[in-house]
Amino acid sequence: MENSRAPTDAEVHRRLVYGDESALAAAYDIYGGLVRRIALRVTHVPGAADDVAQEVFAHLWSRPYTYDPQRGTLRTWLSMLAHRRSVDWVRAEERHRKAASADEAALHAIPAPGPGPDEAVVDMERALLLHSALAELPLPQRQAVHLAYFAGHSYRQVAAELGIPEGTAKTRLRTALRRLAETLAEPPDTAAERGA
Amino acid sequence: MGWDHEGVRELLGAWALGAVPPAEEPRLLAHLAECEWCADEAGRLHDTVRLLDGGDPLLAYERIDRAATGEAAAEERTDRAARGRLLDSVLGQRPAAPRVAEHAAPYAAAVAGLEALLRELGDKGPWSTPVVHDWDVHATVAHLIAADESLALRLGLPARVPRAGDPGRGEPRDLSWREAWAHRTDEVIAHERTRTPARTVASWREQAAALLAAPEAHSAELAAQATTLLGVRLPIADHYVVRGFETWIHTDDIGRALGRPVPTPPDAHLWRLVRLGVRVLGLALGPQAVPVLLTVTGHGSEGEWVLGSEDEPVAAELVLDPVDFCLLLAGRYDPGEVPRGLSGDGRAARSVLERAARTAWL
Structure with a gap:
């Protein structure tokens, strides 16, 4: 699988490097849906998918040397980049919202009461913590999670794609998930700080 | 027979992520039914994945990358207008290599690459x-x-x-x-x-x-x-x-x-460089040189040229990869070290390689 895909990624990369705009269109047609779905999964905001897709493909096109086909598939690289940018997008939105509500509070000198945190909101916040932590995982673990979680690969396929033993793939997935689970168990302040 | 505790424990991350092949699942579940530690750990990791899904049960295990799992992605296509807007905006951040006549295309691409x-x-x-x-x-x-x-x-x-x-x-x-x-x-x-x-x-x-x-x-x-x-x-x-x-x-x-x-440059460009390089090398060797058959092969094409005198039988055959040939012409390879296939008169072949390396002006 890796062998049949690698030349294709290398070819797309080569065309991107040499300024062939048809390679950008091809990459978008193949991976645009993936990038948008990842953005939606993290942000739950349909409009964010446009922003994230725009950023991800602008990065691929204007800085093609940041992707090295010898170090992994374009699919996984774009998946990780889309995820990272999606987490950043939500964090930036949060900052804007906080700044806006602070302005509002100062203007009206009335503390914003806001609704009590219902379960869905708490879940969303915890989800964001997890996605932040996922974006911070060491590369080998992050690659494995992206292949299993976003690409729907079995641990055997993960091992084949990354060229590692199956036992190593299992360990990486388990270590990664344990790390994410620990993020939730930590006091919210520390977890938020690290995730931010 | 169930798996040993260690074996199942290692698999729990993959299982929580839905990355255990279905055939392996019954044995894993059998172990979870009898091992409290593993059952707790499995529950914890599973909850973690549920939260990654945003806590929305409708999203649980919905595969993000449908193309990778072979599901149809046709309905996923965003509309053409949105695609066009995005591509236009992205192209605004780095101009594409300009459209030029074929002879200037390798230069246009190389400039974009640098x-x-x-x-x-x-x-x-x-x-x-x-x-x-x-x-x-x-x-x-x-x-x-x-x-x-x-x-x-x-x-x-x-x-x-x-x-x-x-x-x-x-x-x-x-x-x-x-x-x-x-x-x-x-x-x-x-x-x-x-x-x-x-x-x-x-x-x-x-x-x-x-x-x-x-x-x-x-x-x-x-x-x-x-x-x-x-x-x-x-x-x-x-x-x-x-x-x-x-x-x-x-x-x-x-x-x-x-x-x-x-x-390496796109194949069509690379071959244009090779053909020009062969011509320049042929001129440098002149019509009196001992004739050598040069074959350049790889990167989607192959070419054969007889370099040197047309009046004598070919004394040697040289086979080179197009990238190696270009690097040799550019003086980036020692003529003794460039990977090559060789048969016949080694001295005649070597003089071609040496002449190629001396042609370098870069």
């Missing part, structure tokens, strides 16, 4: 990393300003860097083209040393853009006229190919120095 590489250095990047000869990255770009200049001047474009020798002293006519060219390179490098790398890159880019905007880059007819530049008389079209060749080679030099592998 620009992309230099972007990675930013303003404060490793511009003083040694690259080739005694040039660092900054000086290598300055050299390209000098190298592209002879074609630019021939096409009536202005010199980007003042010529210290003009007009009072005049061009020293007794210098060989190599000496004159080396002198001009030194002059341009010295000038560019007083400027920032960003300004040097801008000068190089502007000159390259002017070369690619010239009518000769767009018309095979206009580019058919032969002219002598850098010691070799070729149609202007081929001088564009030489520009592409040199730009790629120096990009590759910089990439090696910075530890960033530079992809």
